[in-house]
Structures are given as C-alpha cells and as structure tokens.
Amino acid sequence: MAEAILRTVQLTKRFGGLNAVDNVDFDLTEGELVAVIGPNGAGKTTFVNLLAGALRPDTGDVIYDGTSIASRPVHARAMSGITRSFQIASIFPELSVTENVMIAAQAHAGHSFRFWKPVHCEVALHATATECLTSLGLQGHAHRPAWSLSHGEKRLLEIAMALTSKPRVLLLDEPMAGLGIEEARHMINFIRKLKNDYTILLVEHDMDAVFALADRIIVLASGAIVASGTPDEVRIDSEVRRAYLGDDEEV
Numbered sequence: 001m002a003e004a005i006l007r008t009v010q011l012t013k014r015f016g017g018l019n020a021v022d023n024v025d026f027d028l029t030e031g032e033l034v035a036v037i038g039p040n041g042a043g044k045t046t047f048v049n050l051l052a053g054a055l056r057p058d059t060g061d062v063i064y065d066g067t068s069i070a071s072r073p074v075h076a077r078a079m080s081g082i083t084r085s086f087q088i089a090s091i092f093p094e095l096s097v098t099e100n101v102m103i104a105a106q107a108h109a110g111h112s113f114r115f116w117k118p119v120h121c122e123v124a125l126h127a128t129a130t131e132c133l134t135s136l137g138l139q140g141h142a143h144r145p146a147w148s149l150s151h152g153e154k155r156l157l158e159i160a161m162a163l164t165s166k167p168r169v170l171l172l173d174e175p176m177a178g179l180g181i182e183e184a185r186h187m188i189n190f191i192r193k194l195k196n197d198y199t200i201l202l203v204e205h206d207m208d209a210v211f212a213l214a215d216r217i218i219v220l221a222s223g224a225i226v227a228s229g230t231p232d233e234v235r236i237d238s239e240v241r242r243a244y245l246g247d248d249e250e251v
C-alpha cells in the first residue's frame with residue numbers, strides 16, 4: 001500500500017468540555033482526493049485548521065512525510081507543501097486579479113527572491129501568477145480589479161492564490177459555498193482538473209460535488225469518524241444515514 005503523505009494519529013482538539021475533533025486517525029495518499037463531510041458542528045473546519053496549522057491539537061499528532069508537524073505554524077506548513085485555499089477576505093479588492101496572485105506568490109516565496117534583481121522577481125512572479133490563473137480558467141480576467149469578479153470567480157481566485165506555493169497537499173474548505181448552479185458546475189470541473197496535479201483534502205457540504213470528485217469520503221459526527229470508504233460504500237452506509245443524513249434521505 002502507498003505511504004500516506006499526510007496522516008493524523010488520535011488527533012484531538014477540545015474547546016472547553018467539547019471534543020471538536022475526537023481521536024481522529026486519518027490518512028491521505030499522494031494523488032488522492034479525500035472529502036470530509038458531516039453535519040454542521042461535526043468538527044470539519046477544526047480538523048482542517050489542525051492540518052493547516054491554525055490550531056494545535058490537545059493530544060495526538062499530525063504526520064507529514066513521516067515527520068510530526070503538530071507544532072509547526074501555518075507558514076512553515078505552507079512552505080513545506082500543505083496549503084489551504086485563501087479566504088475571500090484575503091483578496092485585495094482594488095488590485096487586479098494578477099496582482100493578487102502575484103502577492104500570494106511573493107508571500108509564499110518569502111526570502112527566496114532576496115538575491116534576485118527586482119525586475120527578475122517581477123517577471124518570475126508574473127509567470128507564476130499566469131500559470132496559476134490559467135489552471136483555474138481566470139486568465140481572461142487577469143487585468144480586472146478583484147472587486148469586479150463574481151462570487152464564483154473570487155472562489156476560483158482563492159484557489160489560484162493557494163496554488164502559487166506549488167503545494168503537495170491542497171486543503172479546500174467549502175469551495176462550493178455560496179455558488180450558483182452554473183458556478184458550482186464550473187468549480188467541480190476545475191477541481192477535477194486539479195486532481196491530476198495535487199493531493200487534495202476537500203471539506204464540503206455540497207454532496208453533488210463530493211460524490212463527483214472524491215476517491216474516498218470520511219464522515220465526521222461530533223468530532224469523530226463514523227464512516228469512511230469509497231463514495232459507493234459511504235452512500236449505502238446505514239451509520240452515515242443515521243448520523244448525518246437521516247434515515248430517509250437520499251445520499
């Protein structure tokens with residue numbers, strides 16, 4: 001069996017008396033797209049925060065490439081290859097789409113441009129930005145101010161900004177949130193393309209997206225994994241119907 005790039009061992013995060021993430025053993029193998037689903041308050045965002053480094057676990061561990069990273073901060077994890085999509089709040093509305101992606105690229109590159117002449121930095125950042133925008137179909141919007149993008153285009157821009165770090169593991173937290181039907185279809189198509197190049201963890205409420213994209217699905221309820229498997233396995237799992245969807249609902 002292939003070695004996991006990223007795994008968690010009995011990962012636990014408490015808020016007061018609440019186990020938001022409760023003893024979670026999880027693994028993600030290179031090239032996979034694993035979706036994490038579960039009802040509101042199940043612990044999905046807390047779990048992503050623990051992987052991205054925005055939160056530290058109370059107990060348990062996060063292992064990346066065989067090394068414990070549980071105490072590493074967000075930027076150190078991003079530098080080593082685990083990147084979460086940017087949030088709309090981190091887009092600069094008055095700057096162009098390209099400029100936003102260039103700023104993300106510069107932030108990820110950190111000091112690595114230190115020895116370059118400014119003009120070379122600019123050219124390199126521009127090239128990275130163009131590549132990332134193209135992979136999300138935004139190249140035609142490069143010169144527009146970011147504020148003028150639709151909600152769906154802004155969500156694509158968030159992902160383009162995350163790609164500037166050339167992540168090995170891309171963490172996507174509800175990329176479909178707030179999208180219309182057409183925008184959602186568009187987003188699914190782009191994430192499907194990203195699957196060719198990235199290992200992805202997708203947290204998502206949109207079941208059409210989850211079942212269209214996931215190689216494996218993990219179901220969280222009250223912080224704990226209650227089911228996992230292929231989409232077909234999860235679709236027929238009675239525990240999932242009980243804990244998450246209600247017995248009568250179609251998955």
Ligand SMILES: Nc1ncnc2c1ncn2[C@@H]1O[C@H](COP(=O)(O)OP(=O)(O)OP(=O)(O)O)[C@@H](O)[C@H]1O
Pocket residue numbers: 015018020038039040041042043044045046047
């Ligand atoms: N910073 C915090 N302080 C206290 N409680 C928190 C904090 N963050 C999350 N929680 C609680 O932890 C539990 C898990 O929350 P989390 O946001 O991870 O769930 P979720 O599955 O992402 O929910 P949703 O689908 O609604 O986004 C919830 O009961 C939530 O109220």
